Amino acid sequence: MAPGLTVLLLSLLLGAQPITTDLYLPALPSLTEGFGASMAQAQLTLTALLLAFGLSQLIWGPLSDRFGRRPILLIGLGAYVLASVASTLSPTMEMLIVWRALQGAAMGAGVMCARAIVRDLYAPAQGARIMSKGLSGLGLIACLSPPLGGLLSDLFSWRISLLTLAIFGAISLALIALRFEETLPKKNLQALQGGNLLRTWLTILRNPTFVAFSALASASYGGLFTFLASSSFVFIKVLGLSKTHYGLLVFSMAFAYLLGTFLCRRLLAHFDVRRTVAIAGALSLTGGTLSGVLAMAGWQSAWTIMPPFYLFMLGHGIHQPCSQSGAVGPFPQSAGAASALNGFLMMLVAFLIGNWLGTHMDGSIYPLAYGIWFWGAMSALVAWTLVQRQGRRGAS
Numbered sequence: 001m002a003p004g005l006t007v008l009l010l011s012l013l014l015g016a017q018p019i020t021t022d023l024y025l026p027a028l029p030s031l032t033e034g035f036g037a038s039m040a041q042a043q044l045t046l047t048a049l050l051l052a053f054g055l056s057q058l059i060w061g062p063l064s065d066r067f068g069r070r071p072i073l074l075i076g077l078g079a080y081v082l083a084s085v086a087s088t089l090s091p092t093m094e095m096l097i098v099w100r101a102l103q104g105a106a107m108g109a110g111v112m113c114a115r116a117i118v119r120d121l122y123a124p125a126q127g128a129r130i131m132s133k134g135l136s137g138l139g140l141i142a143c144l145s146p147p148l149g150g151l152l153s154d155l156f157s158w159r160i161s162l163l164t165l166a167i168f169g170a171i172s173l174a175l176i177a178l179r180f181e182e183t184l185p186k187k188n189l190q191a192l193q194g195g196n197l198l199r200t201w202l203t204i205l206r207n208p209t210f211v212a213f214s215a216l217a218s219a220s221y222g223g224l225f226t227f228l229a230s231s232s233f234v235f236i237k238v239l240g241l242s243k244t245h246y247g248l249l250v251f252s253m254a255f256a257y258l259l260g261t262f263l264c265r266r267l268l269a270h271f272d273v274r275r276t277v278a279i280a281g282a283l284s285l286t287g288g289t290l291s292g293v294l295a296m297a298g299w300q301s302a303w304t305i306m307p308p309f310y311l312f313m314l315g316h317g318i319h320q321p322c323s324q325s326g327a328v329g330p331f332p333q334s335a336g337a338a339s340a341l342n343g344f345l346m347m348l349v350a351f352l353i354g355n356w357l358g359t360h361m362d363g364s365i366y367p368l369a370y371g372i373w374f375w376g377a378m379s380a381l382v383a384w385t386l387v388q389r390q391g392r393r394g395a396s
Contacts, residue, residue: 001181006121007130009180011137012172013073013114016080016107017053018142019168021046021228022250026150026243027158028232034158035093040358044097046229047354049104054347056108061116061340062200065191068184069113069120069336070176076109077173084166088159103165108343110172115324115339120183124329128273132264132321139258139317143251150247188333197337204331204338212386213326214342216277218349219382220319223288223312223375225350227253229357230368238363239302249306256310260317273322274388280318281383287311288376295369305365312376319379326387 001009024031032042064072083103090096114134118127152160190196204210235241235249260280267276290308324342331338353371360367 001179001183005179006117007133007137009175010114010117010130010134011141012175013110014134014138015141016110016169016172018138018254019145020049020103020107020165022142022145022254023149023152023164024158024161025146025228025232025250026236026247027153027161029236030153030243031158035096037093041093041097043229043354043358045093045100047351047358048097048101049107050225050347050354051104051351052101053104053108053111054344054351056105057112057340057343057347059340060109060112061336061338062191062197063336064109064113064116064184065188065334065336068182068187069117070180070182072109073113073176073180074173076106076113077169077176079106080110081166081169081173082106084162084169088162088166112336112339112343115328115342116335117183118325119328119332119335119339120185124325125273127325127329128322129265129268131325132261132268135317135321136258136261139254139261142254143258146250146254147244147247150243150245153243191334191337200334200337201341204334204341207330208386209330209390210327210338210342212382212390213323214345215386216319216379216382217323217327217342218346219375219378220284220316220323221346222349222353223284223372223379224316225353226357226368226371226375227309229350229354230361230371233361234305234365234368235302238365239300241302249302252306253309253313256313257317260314261321262317263314264318264321267318268322273326274390277319277322277383277387280315280322281380283311283315284319284376284383285380286376287313287315288373288379291369291376292373295365300365305369309372312372315376315379319383 028042060072060076080103083099083106087096087099087103090099118131118134122130149161152164231250232246235246236243264276267279287308287310290311291305294304294308327342328335328338357367
């Protein structure tokens with residue numbers, strides 16, 4: 001495959017995650033009211049999706065190591081389209097939660113394979129740069145999703161937003177079927193044997209490089225998910241913004257992330273991965289601290305929430321390409337399993353955050369602001385300690 005086609009396919013596969021979570025965020029409050037559901041149930045439409053997304057990767061990863069990336073992508077994307085259509089037609093909140101969970105499980109095939117494809121084709125250092133290009137495409141999709149979701153919700157209903165996901169999945173499925181060429185150089189015939197699979201997972205989990213970069217990916221994503229899971233209620237219900245206005249704010253947040261992926265490539269041209277994520281750690285900590293301090297001071301508006309979060313998202317745009325490629329880098333023969341474990345740990349953190357927010361959203365901005373502060377500090381701590389140790393070991 002030509003490099004441009006590879007980046008396009010990576011962008012679509014990775015972009016399935018933000019469009020699936022972000023497109024319906026502006027409609028989440030009205031969806032909740034329409035079903036007469038509680039806030040905790042509304043959070044489940046997001047957290048159940050992400051938990052299923054994380055768990056499914058533990059299955060998709062070994063399957064892709066055994067049978068190749070292409071068949072797993074075709075099966076996963078086909079199931080994603082079907083689950084998207086079923087979500088659109090859900091008659092109750094309970095059925096919507098079930099279909100969103102199945103949608104998340106199907107989505108895991110595409111995102112997991114995207115990270116594994118990068119390791120199939122590139123060495124870790126070059127993989128970070130290619131991953132940043134794919135995540136720039138993800139950032140563009142993330143920029144467009146919230147305002148499009150807000151517009152569709154205002155003009156039509158939340159069901160049209162979910163139907164749009166089926167269209168996106170169908171386009172991705174068609175491109176994979178017509179243009180994708182298998183990237184796995186050699187299938188691992190023992191990948192699904194129980195004992196071998198357990199040994200592979202234990203080897204990955206014991207690897208300090210995997211632990212360091214997975215911790216960084218999870219901490220950075222924790223801050224983003226805190227925003228995603230709580231911001232629609234904060235901005236629409238607490239601060240009184242319209243759904244379209246909220247969609248534009250989330251667009252600006254995603255644009256900051258997109259800039260972060262470009263900044264990542266510029267930094268990697270001058271520094272190694274270790275120094276690059278150290279710089280990003282400063283952005284994470286500064287943005288998170290400003291978010292918490294301004295909330296503590298009683299300043300509650302979009303103008304006091306968003307600028308600090310832009311700094312956090314610049315750091316996030318650097319952390320994710322480096323950490324996702326770094327976690328998979330030591331495992332060229334089991335990239336699918338390593339990608340799966342990395343994705344599972346990120347989604348486990350998201351699930352725990354969603355459950356906490358479902359019981360602690362109190363009609364104020366504090367859970368949002370303090371959550372970003374906490375994860376900004378955690379991202380900096382991991383970037384400045386665990387990742388630096390691995391960099392020094394690699395250099396020695």
